[in-house]
Amino acid sequence: MSLPVIDISGLASSDPAARRAVGAELRAACLEHGFFYMTGHGVPPALIDAVMGQSKALFDLPLAAKMAVEKSQSPSNRGYEVIGGQTLQPGALPDRKEGYYIAEEIGPGDPRFGRFNQGANLWPRDLPGFRPVMMGYFAALSTVGEALMRGIALSLELEEEAFAGFSAQPLATLRLLHYPPARPDTPEEMGAGAHTDFGGLTLLLQDEVGGLQVRQGDRWIDAPPIPGAYVVNLGDMIARWTNDRYKSTLHRVINLSGRERYSVPFFFTGNPDFEVACIPTCLAAGEAAKYPPIKVEDHLRAMYDLTYGAKDAAGA
Numbered sequence: 177m178s179l180p181v182i183d184i185s186g187l188a189s190s191d192p193a194a195r196r197a198v199g200a201e202l203r204a205a206c207l208e209h210g211f212f213y214m215t216g217h218g219v220p221p222a223l224i225d226a227v228m229g230q231s232k233a234l235f236d237l238p239l240a241a242k243m244a245v246e247k248s249q250s251p252s253n254r255g256y257e258v259i260g261g262q263t264l265q266p267g268a269l270p271d272r273k274e275g276y277y278i279a280e281e282i283g284p285g286d287p288r289f290g291r292f293n294q295g296a297n298l299w300p301r302d303l304p305g306f307r308p309v310m311m312g313y314f315a316a317l318s319t320v321g322e323a324l325m326r327g328i329a330l331s332l333e334l335e336e337e338a339f340a341g342f343s344a345q346p347l348a349t350l351r352l353l354h355y356p357p358a359r360p361d362t363p364e365e366m367g368a369g370a371h372t373d374f375g376g377l378t379l380l381l382q383d384e385v386g387g388l389q390v391r392q393g394d395r396w397i398d399a400p401p402i403p404g405a406y407v408v409n410l411g412d413m414i415a416r417w418t419n420d421r422y423k424s425t426l427h428r429v430i431n432l433s434g435r436e437r438y439s440v441p442f443f444f445t446g447n448p449d450f451e452v453a454c455i456p457t458c459l460a461a462g463e464a465a466k467y468p469p470i471k472v473e474d475h476l477r478a479m480y481d482l483t484y485g486a487k488d489a490a491g492a
Contacts, residue, residue: 199330265369
C-alpha cells in the first residue's frame, strides 16, 4: 500500500475545470488516507535546500548556543526544544528528537501580540543566514497552505473561498526537527510517537533518510521521501470539521537508519478566532455532529496541554 501523489499545480490555473480536477484527487486522498504526496507546489528547490542546510547548521551548534534560544524563554512558544521535550504518544517514552519553533514575526504594535503562540521569534546569534531563509520559506509555505485550503473546499464541493476566514491571519508554525538514530538498547523509544496532528494541514519536508510511518488499517506503512515532493496530511480540526469524513491519521517516526534524520513540518492551523463547526454537507440525513463547535485557539491550547503539560501550553 502506498500514498497517492497529487500534482496541485492545477489549483493555480485560470480554468475552473483544472482546479476542480485537483479537488477531486484531494477528495479521494482525504477520504481514504488523510495523507498524500504533493508535487507542483512551486516552492523553489534552492529555497528548500537552504532550509535544510540552515536547519542542520542550527542543530550542529553547541548545546550552550541552542539553550541560549531555548523556548522556555519565549512567551510565544518559539525557539529551541531539547531532545525528549515532547511526548506525542500518551504513555510512551518521550520523543527522541530535538526541535526549533518558528512562526510569523509579530511585534508589540500588532493587536495579536501576546495571544497564545503569537509574538516574536527567537533567533540564533551565530547563524546570520538563518532568519532570512526561514522567514522566506515560511511565507512560501503559507501561500501553499492557502492554496490547499481552496483545494479542500473544492474537494467538498463548496465554494472555492469557503475557508477564506479560516485562512486569514492563520496560526502557522514552522518546526525544524532533528532525529538522532534510534538507540538499540531502547527499542520502545520512538523519534516521534504515534499521534495525529493538531490543526488543519501539515506540509512535511523530509530528507532522504526516511522513517515516517502512516497507520493504514491494522498496519503501519512507510512514507519514504520522494524528491521534490512534500508529504501532506490532515489534522484533527479538518476531521472534526467534516464529522470524520476526512481522516486525521495516526503517524509516527522511527529512525532505524543509523543516520541523523532531519525534517521540517509546516503546520497550517488557521485563524485563532475561527469557529470550527461541522460542515452541514458532511452530515447524512438524520446524522448528528460528533463534535461541538470550537475555536481554533481553544483546540490548539487543549492539544498543547496534552503533549506538553499546562505550564508549557500557556507559553510559560
